[in-house]
Amino acid sequence: MSTVIQEAPADVVLMGLGVMSGTIAAELSIAGYNVVGVTRGPYWNYATDFASNKYDEWGIGFERKFDFPASLQTTTIRNNVNQFALPARRPTFPIQYHSLGFGVGGVAQHYGGNMGRQGPWAFTMNSSTASKYGAGHLASINPNDDTQDWPFTYAEYEPYYVAWEQAFGISGNGNGNVNGAPMPMSKNYPMQGHPLTPLGSAFQSASEALGYYACPHVSSLASVPYMNTYGVQINGCVYDGWCGSSCNYPCETGAKANSAFRSIPAAIKTGKFKMVLNSEVFRMDTKADGTISDIRYYDAQGNVHVQPGTVFFNGMWGYNQTRSMLISGVGAPYNPTTATGSVGRGLTYGYGTYSSTGGPSGSVAGMGLNSFCAGNAAGGDTFLYDFMDDNFDHTGLNFIGGAQQSAGGYSGGGPGNLTQAGGVSSASQGSAYKATQKSKYQAAATGHVSFGGVAPDLPNTTSYWDIDPHYVDAWGDPCARITHDWTPNGYLGASYFASSPGNAPFIAILNKMGATGISNGGTVVAPFSAHTDWWGHHWRGGNRVGVSASTSVFNGWQQAWMAPNLFAAGEVNNTTGDTVPSGTHIAGPQVQIASEGMQKYLLSPGLLTASLDGKTGPT
Ligand SMILES: Cc1cc2nc3c(=O)[nH]c(=O)nc-3n(C[C@H](O)[C@H](O)[C@H](O)COP(=O)(O)OP(=O)(O)OC[C@H]3O[C@@H](n4cnc5c(N)ncnc54)[C@H](O)[C@@H]3O)c2cc1C
Ligand code: SF4
Numbered sequence: 001m002s003t004v005i006q007e008a009p010a011d012v013v014l015m016g017l018g019v020m021s022g023t024i025a026a027e028l029s030i031a032g033y034n035v036v037g038v039t040r041g042p043y044w045n046y047a048t049d050f051a052s053n054k055y056d057e058w059g060i061g062f063e064r065k066f067d068f069p070a071s072l073q074t075t076t077i078r079n080n081v082n083q084f085a086l087p088a089r090r091p092t093f094p095i096q097y098h099s100l101g102f103g104v105g106g107v108a109q110h111y112g113g114n115m116g117r118q119g120p121w122a123f124t125m126n127s128s129t130a131s132k133y134g135a136g137h138l139a140s141i142n143p144n145d146d147t148q149d150w151p152f153t154y155a156e157y158e159p160y161y162v163a164w165e166q167a168f169g170i171s172g173n174g175n176g177n178v179n180g181a182p183m184p185m186s187k188n189y190p191m192q193g194h195p196l197t198p199l200g201s202a203f204q205s206a207s208e209a210l211g212y213y214a215c216p217h218v219s220s221l222a223s224v225p226y227m228n229t230y231g232v233q234i235n236g237c238v239y240d241g242w243c244g245s246s247c248n249y250p251c252e253t254g255a256k257a258n259s260a261f262r263s264i265p266a267a268i269k270t271g272k273f274k275m276v277l278n279s280e281v282f283r284m285d286t287k288a289d290g291t292i293s294d295i296r297y298y299d300a301q302g303n304v305h306v307q308p309g310t311v312f313f314n315g316m317w318g319y320n321q322t323r324s325m326l327i328s329g330v331g332a333p334y335n336p337t338t339a340t341g342s343v344g345r346g347l348t349y350g351y352g353t354y355s356s357t358g359g360p361s362g363s364v365a366g367m368g369l370n371s372f373c374a375g376n377a378a379g380g381d382t383f384l385y386d387f388m389d390d391n392f393d394h395t396g397l398n399f400i401g402g403a404q405q406s407a408g409g410y411s412g413g414g415p416g417n418l419t420q421a422g423g424v425s426s427a428s429q430g431s432a433y434k435a436t437q438k439s440k441y442q443a444a445a446t447g448h449v450s451f452g453g454v455a456p457d458l459p460n461t462t463s464y465w466d467i468d469p470h471y472v473d474a475w476g477d478p479c480a481r482i483t484h485d486w487t488p489n490g491y492l493g494a495s496y497f498a499s500s501p502g503n504a505p506f507i508a509i510l511n512k513m514g515a516t517g518i519s520n521g522g523t524v525v526a527p528f529s530a531h532t533d534w535w536g537h538h539w540r541g542g543n544r545v546g547v548s549a550s551t552s553v554f555n556g557w558q559q560a561w562m563a564p565n566l567f568a569a570g571e572v573n574n575t576t577g578d579t580v581p582s583g584t585h586i587a588g589p590q591v592q593i594a595s596e597g598m599q600k601y602l603l604s605p606g607l608l609t610a611s612l613d614g615k616t617g618p619t
Pocket of ligand 2: 239
């Protein structure tokens with residue numbers, strides 16, 4: 001029988017210690033508050049845990065020895081309310097490769113490190129589309145549309161972008177464009193971009209010659225040694241390529257940004273931060289007024305601990321964040337029949353490759369990857385924002401938004417090139433495979449460029465998160481259930497980029513680069529012939545910020561409408577967005593906002609006004 005242990009109250013209680021919670025731990029402990037953070041898993045040390053395990057591709061990539069075991073807790077998936085949802089049972093290709101955060105640093109121990117700001121259009125996607133293309137346009141292209149604007153504009157968000165980028169440590173130089181002009185930034189990234197490959201430079205020159213705006217890939221892998229705004233010293237990437245490919249390989253130098261190597265060391269240094277490891281949070285308890293009184297968690301021995309606090313932060317990521325609110329009875333659960341309630345509502349997937357094998361492609365001679373065999377997961381290429389947001393005219397088109405385009409990225413590292421994680425086939429073993437691997441590294445080899453991508457998956461009233469009525473986790477609590485299928489917007493965007501006239505700019509860039517063997521387009525999967533069959537790492541919405549308690553869970557201070565001493569941040573708190581593989585960067589400023597909101601709450605408890613303090617960056 002487990003013992004119940006009552007812990008001393010803290011000013012601030014954090015659930016999880018990933019990217020988002022790490023910022024709160026640092027900011028609030030530096031501000032002088034007593035902070036307690038509870039997480040699953042250990043505090044990984046890159047020198048002793050990762051460097052000494054360096055060559056264990058099987059253990060890391062397949063056995064997932066640094067990940068949270070799916071056998072203890074997973075989520076179930078279905079495409080619509082008429083289906084029976086089945087659980088994803090293992091985080092391994094094919095089907096499911098997203099791993100779950102486990103320990104300090106969370107899932108960012110495993111991520112790619114692709115960064116890049118979300119531009120102004122995405123914050124006002126709903127109202128901008130209505131004013132430019134007509135009030136009924138979104139409803140006509142997105143059945144059961146549930147798209148909303150964010151509760152703040154890009155200009156209001158901008159100062160928080162800067163604060164987060166300087167603390168987390170972002171490498172890059174500029175961030176794409178807005179209607180032809182550089183995206184407004186009051187401060188450039190703190191570290192230079194990663195060195196470009198010859199292919200990345202050729203792509204940049206060709207794009208710029210045609211009037212597009214290319215900038216180096218924005219990345220959270222430190223390009224040089226750096227001391228962040230918390231005074232934490234960060235090692236630069238040594239370009240050994242270990243973390244490449246399917247992103248399962250944690251960094252052995254600490255160059256890949258996550259809370260364990262950026263924010264938590266600063267929190268520990270204050271002496272005000274208590275870290276509780278190897279523990280499973282399973283409930284938030286509430287008072288009569290709806291505020292949170294404490295959280296309950298199991299320690300590694302199965303004892304139950306009760307941790308009271310004044311203000312709470314839910315940084316458990318994705319469905320863990322949403323599920324914990326549903327099973328604790330915090331907030332109004334979404335009801336898909338009546339389209340009422342907000343917890344679980346507006347679930348969308350940030351981006352996907354489900355509907356297209358791309359657009360035009362071609363080969364550029366003499367652009368082999370010889371000098372870049374030790375690439376990492378994000379860098380070497382340049383990217384364009386010209387084909388996303390509303391940076392091109394969508395008049396007459398049946399989709400909104402678009403996709404970031406890039407070329408010349410590093411080839412990935414040793415384990416990345418052993419593409420076994422993608423399933424074993426002649427493409428991943430045998431003599432033909434070996435020949436392609438060898439030629440990849442010859443300086444005289446041919447570089448390949450391809451374009452395309454899908455437009456964003458949009459929120460509707462039929463995709464949502466709730467509690468599964470059949471499956472439970474190892475502790476006996478119900479699993480989360482995903483009900484989601486891809487929306488038409490993604491397919492229609494993919495078709496546009498893969499065929500005329502949408503493919504014309506890409507063919508022009510390929511010609512400018514001197515490419516040969518240019519194909520005019522990719523293969524578009526027939527609309528609605530592919531369905532969501534996995535849970536990924538960029539779920540957006542499901543626990544949205546917004547201006548109304550009836551359709552959002554958190555207000556503009558990241559504060560729960562129904563429980564004012566609960567704050568949260570992460571991609572699931574995004575309102576919506578375009579197709580960019582940099583969800584952590586887009587959510588990062590939300591945690592800076594939450595940090596400010598929590599300090600306001602500690603000084604004067606209550607519901608904060610749902611707008612920021614009038615701070616603005618450039619428009
Ligand atoms: C393979 C892969 C590639 C990715 N690539 C990119 C990329 O290139 N760019 C990008 O921007 N993003 C990428 N992501 C997504 C990115 O990693 C996440 O957005 C980010 O790490 C989320 O941070 P977080 O703090 O919200 O959650 P996490 O980092 O997951 O932290 C959650 C924390 O909560 C803890 N926790 C969870 N449940 C409980 C519980 N019940 N009790 C106690 N503790 C709990 C976990 O241990 C962890 O510490 C990728 C993710 C994966 C898996
Ligand atoms: S290539 Fe990846 S694993 Fe190697 S130092 Fe750079 S970020 Fe770390």
